Amino acid sequence: MDRLLTLFRTRLALRTATIILLIVGLLGMGFLFLAVQMRASSEQRVQYTRLEELLSTVERTTQIACFLGDRQLAGEVADGLLSNRIVSEVRIVQNSGEVLADSRSSSDSQEAKSIMRAVHSPFEANAQLCQITLVPDQQRIDAIVSEASRFLAMVLLLQLAGLGLCVVVVVVRFVTRPITGIAHRLSELEVETGHKLQAPRGNHHDEIGQLVASVNAMIDHLMTSLSEERRLRLEREIEERRYRTIFDNVEAGIFELDSEGRVIVANSAFRRLFQLEDTFDPHQQAVVLSELASEGGPTFEELAARDSEAGRARQWEMALGSGVLKRWVNILLSRLEEGRLQGVAHDITERKLATDAAERLALTDPLTGLGNRLGLERRLAVIARHHRLHPECHHAFVVLDFDHFKSINDTYGHQAGDTVLEHVAGLLSGLITQRDYLARLGGDEFVIVLDRQERREQVATLLTHFVELLDDPIMIDDTVQIRMGASIGVALLGVDTDDVQEAMHFADQAMYRAKRAGRNTWRFHGESLTSRC
Amino acid sequence: MPRIHYLVITALLLHTGLAQADIAMVTNADNGIDQLSQSDALNIFMGRYRKLPNGALALPIDLVPLKARFYHALVNKDLAEINSYWARLVFSGQGSPPQQADSAAEVINLVVHNPSALSYVDAARVTPEMRVVLVLHE
Numbered sequence: 018m019d020r021l022l023t024l025f026r027t028r029l030a031l032r033t034a035t036i037i038l039l040i041v042g043l044l045g046m047g048f049l050f051l052a053v054q055m056r057a058s059s060e061q062r063v064q065y066t067r068l069e070e071l072l073s074t075v076e077r078t079t080q081i082a083c084f085l086g087d088r089q090l091a092g093e094v095a096d097g098l099l100s101n102r103i104v105s106e107v108r109i110v111q112n113s114g115e116v117l118a119d120s121r122s123s124s125d126s127q128e129a130k131s132i133m134r135a136v137h138s139p140f141e142a143n144a145q146l147c148q149i150t151l152v153p154d155q156q157r158i159d160a161i162v163s164e165a166s167r168f169l170a171m172v173l174l175l176q177l178a179g180l181g182l183c184v185v186v187v188v189v190r191f192v193t194r195p196i197t198g199i200a201h202r203l204s205e206l207e208v209e210t211g212h213k214l215q216a217p218r219g220n221h222h223d224e225i226g227q228l229v230a231s232v233n234a235m236i237d238h239l240m241t242s243l244s245e246e247r248r249l250r251l252e253r254e255i256e257e258r259r260y261r262t263i264f265d266n267v268e269a270g271i272f273e274l275d276s277e278g279r280v281i282v283a284n285s286a287f288r289r290l291f292q293l294e295d296t297f298d299p300h301q302q303a304v305v306l307s308e309l310a311s312e313g314g315p316t317f318e319e320l321a322a323r324d325s326e327a328g329r330a331r332q333w334e335m336a337l338g339s340g341v342l343k344r345w346v347n348i349l350l351s352r353l354e355e356g357r358l359q360g361v362a363h364d365i366t367e368r369k370l371a372t373d374a375a376e377r378l379a380l381t382d383p384l385t386g387l388g389n390r391l392g393l394e395r396r397l398a399v400i401a402r403h404h405r406l407h408p409e410c411h412h413a414f415v416v417l418d419f420d421h422f423k424s425i426n427d428t429y430g431h432q433a434g435d436t437v438l439e440h441v442a443g444l445l446s447g448l449i450t451q452r453d454y455l456a457r458l459g460g461d462e463f464v465i466v467l468d469r470q471e472r473r474e475q476v477a478t479l480l481t482h483f484v485e486l487l488d489d490p491i492m493i494d495d496t497v498q499i500r501m502g503a504s505i506g507v508a509l510l511g512v513d514t515d516d517v518q519e520a521m522h523f524a525d526q527a528m529y530r531a532k533r534a535g536r537n538t539w540r541f542h543g544e545s546l547t548s549r550c
Numbered sequence: 551m552p553r554i555h556y557l558v559i560t561a562l563l564l565h566t567g568l569a570q571a572d573i574a575m576v577t578n579a580d581n582g583i584d585q586l587s588q589s590d591a592l593n594i595f596m597g598r599y600r601k602l603p604n605g606a607l608a609l610p611i612d613l614v615p616l617k618a619r620f621y622h623a624l625v626n627k628d629l630a631e632i633n634s635y636w637a638r639l640v641f642s643g644q645g646s647p648p649q650q651a652d653s654a655a656e657v658i659n660l661v662v663h664n665p666s667a668l669s670y671v672d673a674a675r676v677t678p679e680m681r682v683v684l685v686l687h688e
Contacts, residue, residue: 081638085598090642139635140592140625 030188053166083146091117105154111147129155270362312336345369385442388456411511413470420502422461502537576680586683597645610648611669623686
């Protein structure tokens with residue numbers, strides 16, 4: 018059964034033939050039923066016609082028998098009729114009711130529609146003498162009918178079987194075999210060689226030919242895309258090798274980050290730069306980029322920011338290590354795809370140091386090592402920003418101008434002036450804290466920015482101390498001693514004004530007031546109050 | 551002379567044939583039957599009845615020279631059919647055809663001497679010893 022099912026599933030011809038046979042069988046059944054029905058009724062009619070004919074044949078003799086009332090002749094007639102197997106009973110009854118003959122065949126037959134016919138005188142056409150009744154043998158007729166039907170059924174069955182066989186043969190010959198052939202050839206075909214499929218003979222112009230043509234077109238297409246694919250792969254390999262060479266040998270560190278900021282790819286330059294071991298495997302140990310930095314670098318939020326479109330690079334500078342070994346690295350990150358960033362890292366320590374040095378130089382007074390005017394302006398800008406953000410914090414601006422400094426230069430020479438300036442700078446530096454800023458604007462004019470200085474008393478204390486220190490004579494050389502005096506003006510940012518430049522201006526004015534007041538003293542701008550920070 | 555006689559007979563015969571004279575059914579004058587229907591005549595001559603309507607036995611006699619005309623007039627059938635009819639009955643042994651008489655004289659003789667006899671002659675030949683019971687027109 019299973020084998021049959023398998024065969025049914027795998028054999029197109031069998032399936033087709035079965036389905037066709039099924040349909041033809043069903044139709045045949047209907048036709049057979051109709052045909053048998055029609056045949057039966059026609060056969061029935063034929064039998065009755067035959068009976069009528071029989072009666073006609075014996076009519077004259079029957080007429081004579083009736084005419085003479087001859088029982089023997091009537092009996093002969095009845096027996097003659099009964100010798101026909103489809104007749105089961107014959108009755109000849111005279112009009113007077115006298116029965117001339119009543120014979121029946123031996124077999125008991127069921128009641129059937131009998132045929133009656135009036136018998137006239139042989140000499141007088143309109144004188145009815147008796148009646149002859151013929152009862153057909155229904156069983157016999159049925160047997161004849163069923164035999165005819167059987168024959169019909171047999172013929173139809175044979176036709177059906179023949180048809181099925183023909184369908185199988187035709188399907189196998191014209192459909193299955195060409196398809197099998199194509200399938201076989203297709204399985205042996207080596208597409209890479211560009212070989213084409215041959216259509217079976219005689220199928221060039223039909224559907225099978227079309228199928229073959231389609232397959233060939235597909236092979237062509239496949240060949241084209243295959244060679245294109247191969248070419249692209251080759252190109253890609255070259256590209257990859259090229260990239261790999263760059264990746265491995267370039268001075269810049271190349272790396273990739275995932276969405277958590279973890280390093281997932283890193284070249285050797287990156288490892289060197291970030292002092293990772295050569296055996297570092299990103300897949301084995303998780304290294305978060307921001308944790309490598311001692312200062313600066315992108316935060317997690319910055320990495321996760323979605324506004325960074327693909328292709329647009331962002332830059333950070335980050336410091337690694339500390340102290341003398343501190344190194345600076347510039348990293349450039351661009352989005353590769355969702356949750357994946359590509360980065361390039363450069364060692365910018367040298368440049369950073371050089372830049373820092375240059376900047377320091379630009380902001381420093383070469384003589385004293387204090388800040389210069391540019392440095393002060395930078396500082397004031399910082400203070401202004403800080404003050405805007407925290408207006409409750411006060412800063413003191415102190416402007417110093419030494420009395421009669423010009424005469425020292427004139428008297429003892431520039432060398433002596435410089436020595437004095439260096440000395441004073443040293444004194445001032447010793448008084449202020451790390452947060453405060455000290456600048457020499459040129460000549461003998463100094464400015465101190467006291468960060469978060471809220472009270473005049475504090476400033477006054479500091480200045481008192483300074484004036485005391487200044488009171489000690491300065492040794493120019495073994496013979497020359499100079500005693501210096503300074504006029505000092507103070508203004509408080511956040512108390513006197515909220516504007517930095519104005520505060521500087523106020524301090525300047527206060528310094529002139531001190532100068533006018535007899536030098537070597539200090540003045541605060543206005544009569545301001547103390548405040549807290 | 552006999553030659554002339556024959557000629558006369560032939561002429562007469564021809565004459566009667568041509569004249570289509572009626573056929574008279576005749577019986578013995580003494581048997582008491584005056585009239586016979588055509589149906590009775592038919593039944594008796596075709597062997598169905600053996601008796602006359604009055605119950606006396608019937609003895610039908612065919613006059614051979616007139617037989618064809620008679621049966622034609624009586625049942626509208628020719629001799630072949632009549633013969634085939636009798637052939638069937640003879641075969642079954644049931645009844646026999648009427649007695650055959652070759653001449654009118656023989657018929658007359660039989661009718662005159664046998665009260666059961668029933669026969670037919672040309673209407674022109676009827677004699678007083680016989681009684682005409684039925685005249686068949688052709």
